[in-house]
Amino acid sequence: MFSSVTLAADMKVNMKHWGETQGEQVYLYTIANDNGMKMKVTNYGGRITALEVPDKEGDLVDVVLGFDSLKDYLNNPNNFGAVIGRYGNRIANGSFTLNNKTYHLAQNNGDNHLHGGFVGFDQRVWNIKAVEKDDEVSLVLTYLSEDGEEGYPGNLNVKVTYTLTNDNALRIDYQAKTDQPTVCNLTNHSYFNLNGVNSSAMDHQLMINADHYTPIDEEWIPTGAIESVANTPMDFRNPTRVGKRAKQDFWQLENGVGYDHNYVLNTNGDLNQLAATLYEPSTGIFMKMYTEEPGVQLYAGNFLDGSITGKDGKTYKKHYAICLETQHFPDSPNVSHFPSTVLKPDETYTTTTIYKFSTK
Template identity: 55%
Template sequence: MKTHYLAAVCFAVLACNTKQKKQAEPQENKVVEKEQPATSVTSEKFGTLPDGREVERFTLTNANGLQMKVITYGGIITSLTTPDRDGNQGDIVLGFDTLEGYLQEVPYFGALIGRYGNRIANGKFTLDGKEYTLAKNDGPNHLHGGNKGFDKVLWTASEEKTDNGAALKLQYRSKDMEEGYPGNLDVTVVYTLTNDDELKVDYKAATDKKTVLNLTQHSYFNLSPESETILGHELELNADAFLPVNKTLIPTGEIKDVEGTPFDFRQSKTVGKDIEQKDTQLEYGKGYDHCWVLNGENGEMKHAATLHDPKSGRVMEVLTTEPAIQFYSGNFLDGSLTGKENKNYVHRSGLCLETQHYPDSPNQPDFPSTVLEPGEEYSTTTIFKFTVK
């Protein structure tokens, strides 16, 4: 009996140890697969241009539910939804519900801008002794690429593969002498809505003839969609200097320290704090419509701006490889445009933060060059990062 008892105990212990080992082995060898974030890029017809070409609308969604809609006409961002501090999603860019809205005379809502973002004095510039004449579509000056800039052309779009979010590639060939600019220019812009809640904009271009180029993105932001104006938004700009302008908003050539001026945004302040000051520069722009010279090296990624809306808690940080940023406070919006959901776009109901080179650089040799040579690649990146506080 004693022998049988001991044998039974030994067998039971052996069986138990074997069972535990068998249960443990799969745990040691088990590979835990990380669930991939749910991102998507979808498309649908948005409308038809007067010449019969169809315009597509692409919807990019990241893993956190941020969503952006882009149309192939003008590469326009028609909506961008981000959460407020309570998690409520809201569309933070100005625009229209239909294609017809964008075919009116509108102030570049959400569009890609080229060939030259901002102004060129008197619609002229010279390269290698040859003068090129451009459209004068802003008083005596050339603005944002002319009568039919990149904001009014049809881009070719396709989903771009990425490991971090959802991405859309837009491509366009601007033919030699289109809007007066030399060179056949091949442009690629990639919008990526990352899973880090960033909108990353990568610009690339190449030319077969010496030309000038200054691309930017012209979304009008209002981080509190239910608010009529952006005057209560708090803005900080990483810039010790700005470019004073003449009456037609062309830089005078001076690079002026912001110290002691309404243009000092080195510490965050509301957009409306100094905008009504009696200041010649503010009078010329009817508010802020100026270029700030960013601290840091041209070509290196750097902090450019932080925009915060105390009401919603939304924060938008801007980083860029560009040397400057144009802050425009929506001064020419006058209530004549009715946008999405029948919202009336009143005076200063949106603002723009356009990363770029300096205005009128082709005519001002002391400014960073915007010349692009054959064989060179134009390459810049701007990131808009969204958080709350």
């Protein structure tokens, strides 16, 4: 099954049948804008499987890690490009208390809960459709997370919209409604490599607009403290090569695990303020990130170990990607002074993140 439709401003969307899992049909959509930028999205996990952006020579570079087939995604449990929920990041001991009731979640990361559990949103089959707009095209994905799924209370109706614009921006709009009080913290887990998917990302120059971060314990759970990045390897307030910072002596990096930390953004939820940038000199690709979220998780592909073969037979090794996962803070349901992730039936969860690409 394959179809191609020409949309406004010469933008195009192609759809093909990609396989089947859990008795559900899986599709792969390809979007292109007027500049040749392309994005591929599948309704399996709401995953961005490819994102091709022009480099300084005008050649397209695929800047996200992933696989070429549905079978590879099914056989290699990972979060490449996926929608993460109900709760992005970790919840300590897989439990939280809400309205005097304690909920026990799936403990899929030692004793802790990570990225929605054993079968999070990344492994669910979503409904998907393309929507035409004046100078952009969107892919709208919807999913009903039923009451009790992975231990969470309430039926949660989720909508995630990926929009590719003609100014080479990827906009991600999240929306959710619940029929019972619950917690909700959605994000996207794209693994970015602005030099393509077959090289280290340690030469990337990173800026994060954050004066503070949330320190973690040996299980990557926030201690509850909010500390300054000044005079530590966590300081990316000015564009700095990631590899340079990672080599500095710091107790959280000494065990070789590397960056997997939440930053407290200075942007106060203002989508017009720059939250982070990522730049690769060899390709000239420059990515700006804007978000309404209070935090962003910096993860440097620490657990990629060369055992995964990705696109075009390429092997994904340690530090082959940089993840910038916009979010509320890890373990917020258990830390009262962190921004709340509670969602009530009379509220609508909404948040937007934008990744905008150019060259320099």
